[in-house]
Amino acid sequence: MTRQTFDVIVIGSGPAGGIVARRLGDAGLDVAVVEKDGWGGVCPLRGCEPKKTLADMAHEVVRVRDMAAHGVAGTVRVDWSALMRYKHSVIDPIAGRVFDSFHGRGITTFHGRARFTGPDTVEVDDLGPLTARHIVVAAGAVTRPLGIPGEELLLTSDQFLDLETLPESMLFIGGGFISFEFACIAAAAGARATILHRSGRVLRGFDEHLGHKLIRAMQDQGIAVHVDHPVKAVMPFDDGVRVVVNGPDDVEMEFVAAAAVTGAGRVPDLDGLGLDKAGVDSGPHGIRVDEYMRSPTNPVVYAAGDCAEPGHSLTPVAALQADTVVRNILEEGSARSDLRGTAGAVFTHPVLACAGLLEEQAREQGYDFKVYEGDAAKWAEHARLGMTHAGYRILVERSTGRILGAHYLGAHAEEVANIFGLAIRYNLTREDLLAQPWAYPSFGYAVRYMLG
Numbered sequence: 001m002t003r004q005t006f007d008v009i010v011i012g013s014g015p016a017g018g019i020v021a022r023r024l025g026d027a028g029l030d031v032a033v034v035e036k037d038g039w040g041g042v043c044p045l046r047g048c049e050p051k052k053t054l055a056d057m058a059h060e061v062v063r064v065r066d067m068a069a070h071g072v073a074g075t076v077r078v079d080w081s082a083l084m085r086y087k088h089s090v091i092d093p094i095a096g097r098v099f100d101s102f103h104g105r106g107i108t109t110f111h112g113r114a115r116f117t118g119p120d121t122v123e124v125d126d127l128g129p130l131t132a133r134h135i136v137v138a139a140g141a142v143t144r145p146l147g148i149p150g151e152e153l154l155l156t157s158d159q160f161l162d163l164e165t166l167p168e169s170m171l172f173i174g175g176g177f178i179s180f181e182f183a184c185i186a187a188a189a190g191a192r193a194t195i196l197h198r199s200g201r202v203l204r205g206f207d208e209h210l211g212h213k214l215i216r217a218m219q220d221q222g223i224a225v226h227v228d229h230p231v232k233a234v235m236p237f238d239d240g241v242r243v244v245v246n247g248p249d250d251v252e253m254e255f256v257a258a259a260a261v262t263g264a265g266r267v268p269d270l271d272g273l274g275l276d277k278a279g280v281d282s283g284p285h286g287i288r289v290d291e292y293m294r295s296p297t298n299p300v301v302y303a304a305g306d307c308a309e310p311g312h313s314l315t316p317v318a319a320l321q322a323d324t325v326v327r328n329i330l331e332e333g334s335a336r337s338d339l340r341g342t343a344g345a346v347f348t349h350p351v352l353a354c355a356g357l358l359e360e361q362a363r364e365q366g367y368d369f370k371v372y373e374g375d376a377a378k379w380a381e382h383a384r385l386g387m388t389h390a391g392y393r394i395l396v397e398r399s400t401g402r403i404l405g406a407h408y409l410g411a412h413a414e415e416v417a418n419i420f421g422l423a424i425r426y427n428l429t430r431e432d433l434l435a436q437p438w439a440y441p442s443f444g445y446a447v448r449y450m451l452g
Contacts, residue, residue: 004108006032008329009122009132011114011273013098014041015315016305017138019322020329025105027330032108032132034124039109040098042140042266042306043315045091046158053087054161055181055347058188062221062349066386078189080166087161116278120300134300134329137280137287138322139273141266141306141313146173150234153241154262157182166191167258171243173231175202177346179263180214183223184348193223194255195263196245198230203346206354207393207407209373214352214409217389221349229253234260268307286311291336293324302329314344341425345414350390353413355421356405357395368398372451376410381446385411392450394420401429408450412443419447 007029010021017033018040025031038045057078064076102109112125121131143156155163157178170186172179175197183193202225203211215225229245232252236242240258247253268286275281279298281288287295287303295301302325303309305318312318317339327335345353362369376382376390390410397404406420423433430451438445 004032004128004130006030006108006130006132008032008134008136009034009114009130010136010138011122012041012138012140012305012307013039013102014138014140014305014318015043016140016318016322016325017041017136018098018101019319020136020138020304020325021107022101022105023322023326024329025102025107027326029329030108031105032110032130033102034110034112034114034122034130036111036113039095039102043318044094044098046161048315049094050087050091050161051181051185052347053090054083054185057083058185059347059349061188062184063385066388068386070384070386080189081164083189084162084164113272115272116274116280119278119298132300134302135278136325136329137273137301137303137307138305138318139269139307141311142269143262144264144267146231146262146264148231148233150236150241151262153234153236154260156262160261167240168192169240169257169259170194171196171241171255171257171260172263173243173260174263174265175199175227176263176265177203178265179261180218180346180348182261182263184218184221187218187221187223188349192257194257195223195225196229196231196243196255197225197227200227202227203352205344205358206346206352207358209393210352210391210407210409213389213391214346214348214350217350217409218348220388266306266313268311270307283309285309292328292333293321293337294328312339312342314342317342338425341421341423343414343417343421345417347414350387350410351413352407352409353417354405354407355417356403356424358405358407359393359395362395362404367395367404369395369404370398371395374450376408376446376449379446379449381441381443382410387411394450396430396451401431402427403430403433406450410443416443416446419444 008031010017010033013035021033110124114122169192172183172195179195187193233244241260243255280295281297286307286309288309304321304325306313324335324337343355373393382390393407395405403423408416
C-alpha cells in the first residue's frame with residue numbers, strides 16, 4: 001500500500017481535535033483528521049449540546065412550577081416525542097457542518113479506527129500507513145464500565161439522549177453530573193427519577209456543602225437521591241430492570257424501574273490505539289503529557305482533551321489544551337497549559353457551578369484564606385423566581401485579596417462562575433470585583449452580595 005505523509009495527523013474530531021485541525025490547516029500545514037464515530041465528537045453530538053437542549057426544557061418546566069405562587073397560573077406538560085424531534089433538528093446537522101469545515105480548509109479526512117504502528121505512523125482500518133511529523137491524539141472518552149453483573153441492561157448516556165419515548169420510572173446509577181442532570185430532565189418530563197450513588201459524596205469537583213443543598217432542591221422536585229447505596233447487580237424484571245444495592249448497614253435492597261441509566265462518567269478512549277507501538281506512556285486517567293501537552297516518551301505525539309491526563313472531561317479545558325498544542329506545533333516550546341480559572345457547571349435546577357479551587361484543594365496547597373459563604377435563597381433575585389434553594393462559597397486569600405475559588409448554586413450560576421473564573425485567571429481581587437459597577441438588578445451585581 002502507498003504510504004501517505006502529512007505534517008499533522010489528528011486522531012479525533014471533537015472540540016480538541018477540531019480546533020487543532022482547523023487552526024493548523026489555516027496556518028498552511030498539511031493536516032489529516034481520523035474519526036471513528038460522528039464528526040464533531042461526543043460534546044456536540046452525544047454530550048453537552050443535546051444534554052443542554054433537554055436541560056433547558058427541564059429548567060423552564062420547573063421554573064413555571066416555581067412561579068405558581070407568584071401569579072403564573074396553569075400547568076405545563078412535556079411532549080417528549082416533540083422535544084426529541086426538536087433535539088434532532090438542532091443536533092443532527094452538526095456532523096455535516098464539522099465535516100465541511102475540514103474539507104473547506106483542504107484537510108484530509110479518514111473515517112475509521114486509527115491505531116499506531118510506530119512512533120510516527122498510524123493505520124486506519126485497511127487504508128494503509130499514514131505518517132506525520134506530529135500526531136495529536138484527541139480521541140475523547142467513552143462510558144466508564146461499572147464491572148457489575150447485568151450492566152449490559154443499563155442505558156448509556158448516548159442512549160438516554162436518543163430515547164424515543166420516556167420511561168415512566170428511571171434509575172440513575174452514579175452521583176456525578178450525568179446522573180444529576182439526566183434525573184432533572186426525566187423528572188421535569190414526568191418520569192419518576194431516582195439516583196443511586198455508592199458513597200456519601202456526590203458531584204466530586206464541586207463544593208460538597210452546595211452539593212447537599214442541591215440534593216434538597218431536587219428532592220423538592222420529586223427526585224429521590226440515595227447516597228451510600230453501591231450497586232451490586234442489575235437484572236431484568238417484567239418490562240424493566242431490578243437494581244440490587246447495598247443499603248445502610250450493608251442490608252441488601254432492591255429498586256425496580258422501567259429503565260436504568262449508567263451515570264458513572266467516562267474514561268479516556270484509548271483501547272485499540274496501540275500506544276505501546278508508538279512508545280506513548282498512559283495511565284488510567286489518560287495519556288501522560290508534559291506542560292506543553294506533549295508525550296514525554298515520544299516527542300512526535302501530543303494529546304489534548306478528555307484522553308489527556310488527568311482527563312478533565314470539560315470542553316473549555318479541551319479547547320485550552322488544543323490551543324496549547326497548536327502553538328507548540330507552530331513554535332516548539334512557546335506555550336504551556338494553563339487551566340487557572342476554568343469554570344464548570346452542573347445543569348440541574350438550580351444550576352451548581354464552580355471556578356478555581358475547592359476548599360480542600362486550597363488547604364492542601366497551603367493557602368491562608370477566608371470563606372465568604374451564605375444562603376442566597378432570600379435574595380430578591382431568587383425570590384422573584386420562586387427559587388428556594390441557593391447558596392454560595394467564595395474563597396479569598398487573606399494576604400492579597402485574590403479570589404482562589406468560587407462556588408455557587410442558583411439561577412444563572414454558570415454565568416456567575418464565568419465572572420469569577422475570569423477574576424481567578426487574571427489575579428483580580430475582592431476589592432476589584434466590589435469596585436465594578438455591575439448592572440442592577442442582575443446576577444452579576446450579586447457578586448457584591450457574595451463578597452460584601
